[in-house]
Amino acid sequence: MTDVRYLAPTTLDEAIRAYAAAGSAARILAGGTDLLVQMRSGVVQPGLIVDIKKIDEMMAIEETADGGFRIGAAVSGAVLAEHPRFGRVWPGVLEAVNLIGSKQVQGRASAGGNLCNGSPAGDSVPALVAAGANVMIQGPEGCREMPVAKVPAGPGRTNLKPGEILVSFTLPSRPSGSGDAYLRMIPRTEMDIAVVGCGVSLSLEGGVCTAARVGLGAVAPTVLLVEEAAKALIGSKLDDAAVRAAATACSAACRPIDDKRGTIVYRTKVAGVLLTRAVAIAARRAGGN
Amino acid sequence: MAKLHVSTTINGEPVEYLCEPNDTMLDALRGPLGLTGSKEGCSSGDCGACSITLDDRLVCSCLMLAVEAEGRQVGTIEGMAKGGKLHPLQQTFLEMAALQCGICTSGMLVASEALLRKNPKPSEEEVRFWLAGNLCRCTGYDKIVRAVLEAAAELRETVQ
Numbered sequence: 510m511t512d513v514r515y516l517a518p519t520t521l522d523e524a525i526r527a528y529a530a531a532g533s534a535a536r537i538l539a540g541g542t543d544l545l546v547q548m549r550s551g552v553v554q555p556g557l558i559v560d561i562k563k564i565d566e567m568m569a570i571e572e573t574a575d576g577g578f579r580i581g582a583a584v585s586g587a588v589l590a591e592h593p594r595f596g597r598v599w600p601g602v603l604e605a606v607n608l609i610g611s612k613q614v615q616g617r618a619s620a621g622g623n624l625c626n627g628s629p630a631g632d633s634v635p636a637l638v639a640a641g642a643n644v645m646i647q648g649p650e651g652c653r654e655m656p657v658a659k660v661p662a663g664p665g666r667t668n669l670k671p672g673e674i675l676v677s678f679t680l681p682s683r684p685s686g687s688g689d690a691y692l693r694m695i696p697r698t699e700m701d702i703a704v705v706g707c708g709v710s711l712s713l714e715g716g717v718c719t720a721a722r723v724g725l726g727a728v729a730p731t732v733l734l735v736e737e738a739a740k741a742l743i744g745s746k747l748d749d750a751a752v753r754a755a756a757t758a759c760s761a762a763c764r765p766i767d768d769k770r771g772t773i774v775y776r777t778k779v780a781g782v783l784l785t786r787a788v789a790i791a792a793r794r795a796g797g798n
Numbered sequence: 799m800a801k802l803h804v805s806t807t808i809n810g811e812p813v814e815y816l817c818e819p820n821d822t823m824l825d826a827l828r829g830p831l832g833l834t835g836s837k838e839g840c841s842s843g844d845c846g847a848c849s850i851t852l853d854d855r856l857v858c859s860c861l862m863l864a865v866e867a868e869g870r871q872v873g874t875i876e877g878m879a880k881g882g883k884l885h886p887l888q889q890t891f892l893e894m895a896a897l898q899c900g901i902c903t904s905g906m907l908v909a910s911e912a913l914l915r916k917n918p919k920p921s922e923e924e925v926r927f928w929l930a931g932n933l934c935r936c937t938g939y940d941k942i943v944r945a946v947l948e949a950a951a952e953l954r955e956t957v958q
């Protein structure tokens with residue numbers, strides 16, 4: 510029988526010391542909705558489980574002085590949904606986080622776990638990439654920040670170094686006239702894994718798109734930031750030609766696999782369709798600000 | 799290997815138990831605690847048969863470690879009937895035949911109660927979406943959804 514230890518430190522320093530000392534046998538426990546399934550199936554047999562939910566900064570939602578947000582990595586989707594302001598400023602990010610699993614899973618699952626699980630189909634990731642969110646990472650050698658898009662390294666892998674823990678997301682402040690949206694294609698109405706996911710965040714000034722970011726999920730080994738699609742939108746009035754060019758750029762960026770959820774051809778086409786629809790929703794929200 | 803000692807509150811009563819670090823809450827409930835109302839279906843968070851509340855928040859007890867209950871408030875199906883009287887949801891499920899084999903029923907009830915606490919007047923669509931994480935292989939869901947809507951209406955009358 511393997512010896513498993515459980516720790517629930519109350520400070521980040523304590524967590525990092527224990528996590529780094531235990532090496533590759535250690536696992537971080539946030540909501541546990543991936544980890545416990547992996548333990549149950551025998552994919553993962555941790556020697557140490559570090560529960561990070563007793564660390565204040567992991568569980569906090571703060572509005573920063575410049576009007577941005579700082580979201581603790583272990584904040585559950587249900588808690589994020591109850592925040593009075595977050596969903597009004599970042600409705601697309603919230604809808605993406607709230608698409609992860611059932612109500613039961615929402616009660617525990619976090620955006621930090623969704624990102625660190627490293628699935629190319631994680632729903633919150635394309636929306637956070639579109640939002641221009643950064644993550645704060647702390648490890649034995651100190652603290653560093655990186656864009657969300659740089660965290661995934663491939664299916665099930667991240668660019669976090671040994672001993673490093675994802676602490677929080679920072680989302681930038683929003684100029685007025687901004688909106689975001691996330692759409693995913695699944696064959697059911699709920700409780701499924703994205704065949705394609707698309708996040709769009711944009712700003713409008715006098716009807717002209719002044720800033721845009723596009724994130725695509727489940728169409729490559731990692732979630733993609735599609736800069737060509739953003740370029741097609743910026744400077745336009747989001748007219749049909751511009752949106753079509755952005756949709757084409759999304760399809761061109763796809764490097765998907767064929768699997769039981771969808772074929773390469775299907776995913777590539779749907780990426781463009783979702784972009785078109787997500788732009789329309791984000792633009793409507795931007796106009797409503 | 800030393801077991802972990804947990805002090806928690808289950809259905810309003812202080813409870814202590816010992817568990818292994820990798821035991822799930824469902825293991826603890828159904829094992830040492832003898833609270834077998836929570837059922838084990840999939841053990842992967844898909845079926846909702848093990849639904850409980852943790853500090854009033856709906857969760858799957860199969861996706862939670864037993865040791866995580868330390869200092870928290872756990873609510874299970876065993877706490878739903880008060881003083882020998884069935885909760886209106888339980889009564890309505892019985893009267894409207896919203897169950898057959900019963901394996902999903904405690905999870906359905908715990909999840910429905912969590913919904914009605916948050917939203918006393920849900921639409922049919924809201925009930926269906928809320929219960930998307932509770933699988934039933936017998937009834938086809940329709941009777942369950944109707945029973946939840948009926949119980950919600952009754953509970954609103956009781957409150958008024």
